[in-house]
Amino acid sequence: MVNRNLRQFPAVVVGRLSSQTIAVRWSDPRSGYYGEQTWRASQSRKHAVCTATGRAIRRGDTVFKPTSQGSMQPFNRGEMILASGVLYDETSSE
Template identity: 45%
Template sequence: MLDSLPNRPSEANEKLSLMTRPLVRNVQGKTACIGSTDGHCVNIRVLERLSESTLSLSWHDPTSFNYSEQVWALCTARKRGTCALSGQAIRRGQPVYRPRRVGSSVPLNSGAMILALALTPAEQEASLVSE
């Protein structure tokens, strides 16, 4: 099954665009726990798909910082990690979304990644609700 996952961001975009509407609004948010052993949880809510390769989301970390509207861009994972939304393992080379830099400022959650395919079920659910 893992071999069938796309290896490049463009492949993920093609697959995602076939499965979702071009613009999805009011996608239901999910709460994701990072480092669940210490109870550290962040609330992540997908707000809007801005383009085929960018989306807007809110990231609320009750222990340190909040981004009410942050732009994330599709790219290729440069290292292994964990999806901030689903908790799934991320392999190097998989298509992921990462926070976009604004000017010279680096977001505090710059190391976070969200698997591109982790967003698909929520977007499908939202499109069913809006019909």
């Protein structure tokens, strides 16, 4: 039996690439599967909802946002992942 009250989030954090970047796998039924993207740490400029957890994001929170590939803007450029929700092993090497 499927619990229809559980929301599926399109972003899954795959791993930490550096102190400022994470790898994210994106899959959304409306826009499709886009494999892994690199997301970079930034400060939120607006209130939003974390695309990986559904938690509230406030202006000024540290978040991760998709990076651009040259002049190509990612389709999900307005999405954010709350940095405090990203778990990683701080003892691992970069």
